[in-house]
Amino acid sequence: MATYVNTDDSQGLLDSIYAAIDKGSIQTWAYDEDKDFLHDTSDGQWEGEAWLRPTVGKSALVLNVIPPTKGVSMEAYAVYHGRFIEMLLAHFDEGFSEAFATAQATGDDRIN
DSSP: OEEEEEOSOHHHHHHHHHHHHHHTSOOSEEEOTTOOEEEOOTTOTTTTSOEEEEEEOSSEEEEEEEOOTTOOOHHHHHHHHHHHHHHHHHHOTTSOSEEEEOSSOOTTOOOO
16 A cells, blocks of 8 residues: 655655644654654554655655554554545645555555
8 A cells, every 4th residue: 555645746745744744733743764754643542553655756745654563554554544645635735636545555565
């Protein structure tokens, strides 16, 4: 499962997401030193369950799953992709034309 975000400015959208997290206007997402996204809820429910690694493409921002050592559950897999798309719709609806997640892992997903 990968998330594809079709946009004319992949790098600009990615930079805007990082900036919104830094500013505090997005509170349920964070990123680590590798710039991978993690779902950061106040109760810590999804902490360490997965990461989303962004890749800037010519016409899309692509996010692939990076699992913890134990592997990633299908529930975490679904939550990460679904809630990331939800965040994009809530904060960046004018920065992309469509976003979707594949139903199965893609070649760039790192699942155990």
